[in-house]
Amino acid sequence: xxxxxxxxxxxxxxxxxxxxxxxxxxGGTDLMxxxxxxxxxxxxxxxxxxxxxxxxxxxxxxSFFLGAGMTYTRIIWDLPEFEALVQAxxxxxxxxxxxxxxxxxxxxxxxxxxxxxxxxxxxxxxxVLIRTGGQTRALPWNKFMVGPKKTAIEPPELILGARWxxxxxxxxxxxxxxxxxxxxxxxSLCLQLDEDQRTVRVALGSVGPTILRAPDAEAFAAxxxxxxxxxxxxxxxVPRHVFEGFGERVAAAAKPIDDIRGTAAYRRHACAVLAxxxxxxxxxxxxxxx
Amino acid sequence: MLIRTKINGEWRTADVWxxxxxxxxxxxxxxxxxxxxxxxxxxxxxxxxWLDGELVCSCLVLAAQAHEREVRTVESLSSDEHLHPVxxxxxxxxxxxxxxxxxxxxxxxxxxxxxxxxxxxxxxREALSGNLCRCTGYVKILDAVWLAAERMRETPA
Numbered sequence: 515x516x517x518x519x520x521x522x523x524x525x526x527x528x529x530x531x532x533x534x535x536x537x538x539x540x541g542g543t544d545l546m547x548x549x550x551x552x553x554x555x556x557x558x559x560x561x562x563x564x565x566x567x568x569x570x571x572x573x574x575x576x577s578f579f580l581g582a583g584m585t586y587t588r589i590i591w592d593l594p595e596f597e598a599l600v601q602a603x604x605x606x607x608x609x610x611x612x613x614x615x616x617x618x619x620x621x622x623x624x625x626x627x628x629x630x631x632x633x634x635x636x637x638x639x640x641x642v643l644i645r646t647g648g649q650t651r652a653l654p655w656n657k658f659m660v661g662p663k664k665t666a667i668e669p670p671e672l673i674l675g676a677r678w679x680x681x682x683x684x685x686x687x688x689x690x691x692x693x694x695x696x697x698x699x700x701x702s703l704c705l706q707l708d709e710d711q712r713t714v715r716v717a718l719g720s721v722g723p724t725i726l727r728a729p730d731a732e733a734f735a736a737x738x739x740x741x742x743x744x745x746x747x748x749x750x751x752v753p754r755h756v757f758e759g760f761g762e763r764v765a766a767a768a769k770p771i772d773d774i775r776g777t778a779a780y781r782r783h784a785c786a787v788l789a790x791x792x793x794x795x796x797x798x799x800x801x802x803x804x
Numbered sequence: 805m806l807i808r809t810k811i812n813g814e815w816r817t818a819d820v821w822x823x824x825x826x827x828x829x830x831x832x833x834x835x836x837x838x839x840x841x842x843x844x845x846x847x848x849x850x851x852x853x854w855l856d857g858e859l860v861c862s863c864l865v866l867a868a869q870a871h872e873r874e875v876r877t878v879e880s881l882s883s884d885e886h887l888h889p890v891x892x893x894x895x896x897x898x899x900x901x902x903x904x905x906x907x908x909x910x911x912x913x914x915x916x917x918x919x920x921x922x923x924x925x926x927x928x929r930e931a932l933s934g935n936l937c938r939c940t941g942y943v944k945i946l947d948a949v950w951l952a953a954e955r956m957r958e959t960p961a
Contacts, residue, residue, distance in 0.1 A: 515821070515822040515823050516805065516822050517805065517822045517866060517868040519868060519871055539866055539869070541864070542864045542865055542866055542869065543846055543864050546825060546846075546863065546864040546865070546866065547844070547845040547846065547864070549823050549825075549866075550825060550844040550845065550863060551844065551845070555823070559822070559823075559866070559868075561866065561868060561869050563869055564869075564873075587858075607846065607934065608846075608849065608933050608934020608935075609859055609912070609915075609930075609931055609933070609934055610846065610849060610852055610859050610860050610861045610864075610912075610934045611846055611861070611864075611934060613858045613859055613860055614858075614860050614861075614864060614865070694933065695930070695933030695934060696847055696933065696934065
């Protein structure tokens with residue numbers, strides 16, 4: 515076993531060409547557990563936690579780019595405008611975990627329970643991969659995360675970050691688990707409204723082999739808000755059955771299984787509850803902002 | 805592999821197995837057993853240290869990731885003559901029972917109070933949410949935090 519310690523992204527990408535098998539380690543909050551418990555013994559690891567190029571974010575003509583090395587603590591401090599992302603970051607582990615854990619790590623592990631992932635899915639983010647020579651390619655989130663803990667990354671590549679079109683409108687992240695801290699999601703949900711396109715986006719975590727969107731529920735909610743006149747008038751009354759119908763459709767999009775953290779039936783129920791609440795919060799936020 | 809780390813102000817070198825954690829290096833190779841080894845999965849906070857000034861679980865840091873970086877452990881807080889105000893407060897408030905979680909909690913409280921000298925109760929609870937104590941029920945620990953905060957505001961370090 516050995517560890518590579520590149521100091522720059524260029525150096526890291528060169529090393530990745532020579533040693534494509536090197537497993538990147540950033541905050542270590544997933545990989546170290548596997549090492550400590552002897553579940554995994556990679557022959558070679560590469561420390562990416564010290565690469566300054568990954569710890570950046572920037573705005574680019576209506577889009578936003580989040581570097582893979584951004585920790586949850588830094589997201590909370592630096593990016594308050596992305597409310598759902600900040601809420602998701604606050605639910606990650608504990609202060610110690612948020613100081614180390616990165617969005618790139620969430621993407622690389624690609625667990626359906628990764629807290630940042632439903633947010634990236636609801637933002638319609640693309641994942642940017644880089645290889646030596648600075649050559650990048652971008653994959654839509656659902657072409658990058660292709661199964662439970664499976665991604666489309668190729669051996670010479672590293673995750674550079676995620677990019678999304680910034681939308682105007684309220685958003686939230688909610689998560690069900692046995693306590694407030696140190697919880698792996700039993701069910702999580704991100705809802706984002708797009709005021710300009712007049713769409714509702716909703717993404718689910720921990721209720722399928724990978725992160726899921728709920729397109730039927732999204733179309734139903736967008737149409738119901740239009741029927742109620744709510745897109746033009748944030749004070750317009752949205753009938754109660756809309757929330758019920760939205761929750762049912764979100765739950766129908768889930769593909770949960772029974773596991774140690776919860777049953778499929780509970781998870782499906784939780785999806786409906788979180789969906790109703792998230793839609794309610796979004797409409798309340800619009801009204802308050804108006 | 806040889807790892808060179810500035811630990812509590814002093815550059816130290818250790819020859820570690822590449823898969824070893826920073827916690828293992830501190831305890832088993834550098835003679836610093838203050839950071840405790842319990843869960844080895846970042847749940848309990850007993851191994852909390854500062855890495856380049858940030859509070860982290862040293863069981864989740866690869867020792868190699870601390871190469872050429874700065875680590876401060878609970879041992880840095882006191883000398884033979886003086887305890888840190890947070891340590892004093894834990895003793896006085898009765899916040900120590902079995903003591904296993906204590907070093908991690910001391911580090912986490914010292915980290916919080918250095919950043920926020922007058923935290924609300926909700927802030928304290930969130931700041932300590934990554935440190936488990938199975939004896940005290942946390943009531944005395946919160947008492948110790950208020951006592952330490954008060955004293956540190958009166959006599960800043």
